[in-house]
Amino acid sequence: MLDTTLRDGEQMPGVSLTPSEKLDLARDLDAAGVPLVEAGSACTSEGEREGIRRVANAGLDATVTSFARGVRADVDSALDCGVDGINLVVPASDRHVETKVGSDRDAVVERTADLVAYAKDHGLWVEVLGEDGSRADLDYLERLMGAGLDAGADRVCYCDTVGAAGPERTREVVSRLAELGPTSLHTHDDLGFGMTNVHAGLRAGADTVHATVNGVGERAGNVALEEVAVALDRVYDVETVDLTGLYDLCRAVADATGVALPPNKAVCGANAFAHESGIHTDGTLKDGAMYEPYPPETVGRERRLVLGKHAGRAGVSAALSEHGVEATDDELDAVVERVKDLGDRGKRVTDADLLAIAEDVQGRDRDRHVELVDLSATSGSGLPTASVRLRVGDDERVASGTGAGPVDAAVEAVRTALPDDGDLAAFDLDAYHVDAITGGTDAVVTVAVDLSHGDRSVSVEASDADITRASVAAMVDALDRLADAPVDERTAAAD
Numbered sequence: 001m002l003d004t005t006l007r008d009g010e011q012m013p014g015v016s017l018t019p020s021e022k023l024d025l026a027r028d029l030d031a032a033g034v035p036l037v038e039a040g041s042a043c044t045s046e047g048e049r050e051g052i053r054r055v056a057n058a059g060l061d062a063t064v065t066s067f068a069r070g071v072r073a074d075v076d077s078a079l080d081c082g083v084d085g086i087n088l089v090v091p092a093s094d095r096h097v098e099t100k101v102g103s104d105r106d107a108v109v110e111r112t113a114d115l116v117a118y119a120k121d122h123g124l125w126v127e128v129l130g131e132d133g134s135r136a137d138l139d140y141l142e143r144l145m146g147a148g149l150d151a152g153a154d155r156v157c158y159c160d161t162v163g164a165a166g167p168e169r170t171r172e173v174v175s176r177l178a179e180l181g182p183t184s185l186h187t188h189d190d191l192g193f194g195m196t197n198v199h200a201g202l203r204a205g206a207d208t209v210h211a212t213v214n215g216v217g218e219r220a221g222n223v224a225l226e227e228v229a230v231a232l233d234r235v236y237d238v239e240t241v242d243l244t245g246l247y248d249l250c251r252a253v254a255d256a257t258g259v260a261l262p263p264n265k266a267v268c269g270a271n272a273f274a275h276e277s278g279i280h281t282d283g284t285l286k287d288g289a290m291y292e293p294y295p296p297e298t299v300g301r302e303r304r305l306v307l308g309k310h311a312g313r314a315g316v317s318a319a320l321s322e323h324g325v326e327a328t329d330d331e332l333d334a335v336v337e338r339v340k341d342l343g344d345r346g347k348r349v350t351d352a353d354l355l356a357i358a359e360d361v362q363g364r365d366r367d368r369h370v371e372l373v374d375l376s377a378t379s380g381s382g383l384p385t386a387s388v389r390l391r392v393g394d395d396e397r398v399a400s401g402t403g404a405g406p407v408d409a410a411v412e413a414v415r416t417a418l419p420d421d422g423d424l425a426a427f428d429l430d431a432y433h434v435d436a437i438t439g440g441t442d443a444v445v446t447v448a449v450d451l452s453h454g455d456r457s458v459s460v461e462a463s464d465a466d467i468t469r470a471s472v473a474a475m476v477d478a479l480d481r482l483a484d485a486p487v488d489e490r491t492a493a494a495d
Contacts, residue, residue, distance in 0.1 A: 065083055
């Protein structure tokens with residue numbers, strides 16, 4: 001597996017990683033056991049070269065490479081960064097040979113052989129990528145890649161640069177290249193064939209896949225590393241990387257790139273292990289494999305029961321039990337009916353909704369443990385700041401915070417306001433989502449948050465015309481529900 005998140009993934013519009021972010025993600029990739037990490041394109045800028053240098057000098061177990069065009073200056077830039085190798089891209093299709101670089105086939109073959117020899121003479125590992133290879137004349141592509149291998153390249157790569165090929169074409173090309181030497185696959189998803197072409201290429205003799213975490217990349221993106229890794233493991237019993245770290249890796253890349261994970265995304269999407277349907281929930285509670293292809297723990301996740309109009313008794317009962325609430329049959333029937341009613345009205349049923357319904361049905365009163373008393377936040381040309389006043393138990397606590405924006409500052413203020421001798425300050429914000437539910441500049445927004453602490457989690461929504469207030473209200477309500485756990489359960493979670 002070769003990860004190109006830090007290079008091809010960063011070419012996604014709107015994505016730009018700092019040197020520190022590149023280093024952090026490279027370490028995450030290395031910890032997951034990714035053997036090859038393409039750290040960037042050394043020819044791009046000094047800032048990019050600084051990021052590549054940091055990755056190259058980090059002492060990773062992975063082989064660190066730089067992308068290089070078919071010019072000697074790019075190879076020299078890569079050498080200056082101290083990388084272990086280069087991914088040398090040369091034009092393969094006539095469209096790229098003649099129109100893009102204004103050359104001819106013979107000249108490209110000769111230049112490729114010279115550059116490979118030059119890189120190898122300087123101690124670099126070399127992979128030759130035939131750009132737009134899926135649309136190249138196959139006889140010429142075979143000649144070009146063969147010249148690279150003859151000059152000392154360690155491997156060649158089949159590149160479906162614009163995601164234009166189907167599995168039949170991939171199999172045809174890769175089977176020819178694999179006869180020459182070690183062959184990699186670089187696929188894009190413009191026709192939705194990214195993963196299909198990976199499997200076709202592996203069947204045809206390729207042994208390495210270029211991928212990006214979460215499938216980030218140009219246009220429709222690259223094939224997703226986590227999907228390739230899980231599919232190879234579960235279907236073909238082929239080990240690639242440490243699967244248990246995949247979810248944390250996906251979240252780290254989503255945070256760094258600012259590209260949110262679609263809820264229906266395989267492996268790392270919010271709904272990948274979520275169940276709402278009564279039939280599915282009941283079956284899953286009886287046997288986890290009933291409606292899941294593999295256990296969520298495989299990729300470092302947990303199963304989630306979601307409540308809505310499709311919920312059944314088994315799912316509602318299990319959700320109540322997770323929060324330590326026991327209900328009689330009649331009470332459970334009443335709770336299920338009200339949950340379905342909320343779902344029928346198009347509302348997401350959060351944990352806070354469920355617990356409030358149960359309290360009402362059972363006639364229970366509860367005292368709040370954490371409550372928002374006051375909030376102020378400022379933003380503008382200066383550093384965004386926020387201050388909060390919370391009631392925690394019998395005490396009022398005031399704290400302030402700074403952040404990238406007013407919401408971030410308010411979250412930091414809330415965390416600071418929580419008692420040092422308690423355990424709630426160690427909460428994790430697992431999900432944060434905003435929806436505008438009215439139009440215009442005075443729109444009311446709904447903020448949904450998922451918070452967890454230890455082995456407990458809770459989902460809450462809050463609505464307000466002020467997004468910062470809605471965010472803090474939702475977070476404080478979630479903290480209040482987490483604090484409402486039995487004392488022995490909170491102690492166990494803290495341990």
